[in-house]
Each structure stands twice: as structure tokens, then as C-alpha cells.
Amino acid sequence: MGKIISFANQKGGVGKTTSAINVAASLGYIGKKTLLIDLDPQGNSTSGVGITKKGLKKTIYDVLTDGTDIHEAIIATKFDNLSVIPSTIALAGAELELIEIENSEYRMRDALNLIRDDFDYIIIDCPPSLGMLTVNALSGSDGVVIPMQCEFYALEGLSQLMNTVSRIRSHYNEKLSVTGILITMYNARLLLSLQVINEMEKHYSDKLFSTMITRSVRLSEAPGFGRPICYHDPKGKAAQEYMAIAKELAERI
Ligand SMILES: Nc1ncnc2c1ncn2[C@@H]1O[C@H](COP(=O)(O)OP(=O)(O)O)[C@@H](O)[C@H]1O
Numbered sequence: 050m051g052k053i054i055s056f057a058n059q060k061g062g063v064g065k066t067t068s069a070i071n072v073a074a075s076l077g078y079i080g081k082k083t084l085l086i087d088l089d090p091q092g093n094s095t096s097g098v099g100i101t102k103k104g105l106k107k108t109i110y111d112v113l114t115d116g117t118d119i120h121e122a123i124i125a126t127k128f129d130n131l132s133v134i135p136s137t138i139a140l141a142g143a144e145l146e147l148i149e150i151e152n153s154e155y156r157m158r159d160a161l162n163l164i165r166d167d168f169d170y171i172i173i174d175c176p177p178s179l180g181m182l183t184v185n186a187l188s189g190s191d192g193v194v195i196p197m198q199c200e201f202y203a204l205e206g207l208s209q210l211m212n213t214v215s216r217i218r219s220h221y222n223e224k225l226s227v228t229g230i231l232i233t234m235y236n237a238r239l240l241l242s243l244q245v246i247n248e249m250e251k252h253y254s255d256k257l258f259s260t261m262i263t264r265s266v267r268l269s270e271a272p273g274f275g276r277p278i279c280y281h282d283p284k285g286k287a288a289q290e291y292m293a294i295a296k297e298l299a300e301r302i
């Protein structure tokens with residue numbers, strides 16, 4: 050049975066989408082059948098793996114709000130073992146629509162049950178909030194990866210997210226666990242980075258991934274080419290770092 054992992058953090062701009070795309074593509078690259086689900090109305094994971102949003106027939110919005118068969122929303126990418134369920138801006142409406150439906154927390158879980166045997170890994174790129182979409186993702190996941198940047202308020206945000214994970218665990222999904230905390234956009238020359246890492250190690254040493262993702266221009270330009278980093282710049286440091294994370298993830302869950 051495939052493992053389902055949400056990439057979540059209520060803060061925007063911390064590297065959720067970049068990490069979801071590149072971990073998913075790296076898993077595919079090493080032979081794991083992988084599905085990337087774009088759960089952010091901005092649709093950056095969709096375009097990041099080379100899918101044009103215009104003219105899409107079915108998206109995750111249809112699956113969650115309309116009862117569309119999830120099989121119909123899966124699109125193959127041109128990358129090894131990597132499929133995607135896309136999203137568009139229409140998904141922004143789902144937050145409100147789902148609140149009005151009873152037990153809608155389980156929509157994602159119920160849909161994924163139909164396909165989880167078809168994949169080794171299902172990676173969900175969550176939006177930057179703890180609303181109904183993220184609750185749906187976490188209620189249907191085995192694990193959560195928390196990408197975070199080394200900044201002053203990171204630890205505060207992290208404890209809030211940990212509380213949400215506990216709440217989901219007690220109300221909707223007792224098997225949910227924190228698979229790992231992933232430091233992104235790391236810059237070893239910044240004193241603040243070192244201080245935040247120090248604090249993180251005090252409180253969450255068992256959760257931190259052993260590799261950190263350093264700042265990389267190649268990584269930030271790759272989505273513009275619709276390519277994950279392991280295809281855009283396969284020999285570069287960022288590709289190696291995300292490959293290491295994918296392997297560590299596969300050992301952890
Ligand atoms: N390691 C990195 N080095 C340089 N830029 C990065 C890195 N990780 C992410 N970015 C850039 O930072 C911005 C925010 O990242 P993104 O993955 O979209 O965050 P989120 O999904 O959490 O909002 C994007 O422009 C992305 O290209």
C-alpha cells in the first residue's frame with residue numbers, strides 16, 4: 050500500500066511546493082511510482098512538473114467537491130514514474146464549499162483509498178493555511194513533512210503546526226505522524242540560520258532530516274522550465290540534496 054505524505058506549513062514561501070515537486074520527482078527517479086497532488090489554488094506544483102493549467106479537464110477541486118472519480122484527474126508527466134493531480138485557482142473556492150458539507154474532512158482520504166495501491170508514494174503539496182484543504186490532506190495522510198526556513202519566527206509557527214497535527218491525530222486520523230522537518234533555503238553564512246538550527250536541534254533533533262536544502266538559483270529557476278531539479282540540473286548540489294531527502298524519507302516511512 051502506498052504511503053501518503055503531506056508537505057505542510059501554514060506559512061507561505063517556506064519551500065513546500067519546491068520540496069514537494071523535487072522530493073516527488075526524486076522518488077520517481079529512483080524507481081518509486083509516485084503521485085504528486087497539487088492542493089494549492091496557485092497551482093505551482095502543476096506547472097512545476099511541466100503541466101499547462103489551461104484546458105485541464107479534471108483537477109483536485111473536482112475530486113474534493115464534486116465526487117469526480119480520482120482516476121480521471123491523474124495525469125502522467127514526462128518524468129520517470131511521476132504522475133500529478135493538478136489544481137487551478139478554482140480550488141480557492143473549495144475551502145468554503147467544504148466547510149458547508151458534513152464530514153468533508155474525509156474527502157481526500159476516501160478518494161486516495163481508491164488509488165493508493167497504484168503508487169509507492171503519494172505526495173501532497175498543501176496550501177499556506179491550516180484550513181479545510183490542509184485538514185483534508187492531513188486527515189488522509191500517513192505522514193507530514195514540514196519544510197521550514199531558518200528565520201526568527203520559524204519556531205513559533207512550528208509549535209502551532211505541531212498542535213494542529215495533534216488535533217488532527219485525536220479527531221480524524223490517529224496514524225498521522227511527523228515524518229520529518231526539512232530546513233530549506235539554508236545559508237550557512239547567516240548567524241541567524243545557525244541559531245535557529247541550534248534551537249531546532251534542542252527541541253526536534255529526532256525529526257530533522259540530516260540533509261538541509263541550501264539556497265540555489267538553479268532550484269528557483271527550474272519551475273520556469275517546468276522541470277524538477279533532478280532533470281534541470283542533475284549534477285548540481287540542489288539535485289543531490291533533494292535526492293538525499295527522498296532516500297531518507299523512503300527509509301523513514
Ligand atoms: N532552496 C531554495 N533556494 C532558492 N530559492 C528557493 C529555494 N526553495 C524555494 N525557493 C524559492 O522560494 C519561493 C517560495 O518557495 P515555494 O516552494 O513556492 O514555497 P511555498 O510552497 O511554501 O509557498 C519560490 O520562489 C521558490 O522558487
Ligand SMILES: [Mg+2]
Pocket residue numbers: 065066067089093175176
Ligand atoms: Mg506552495
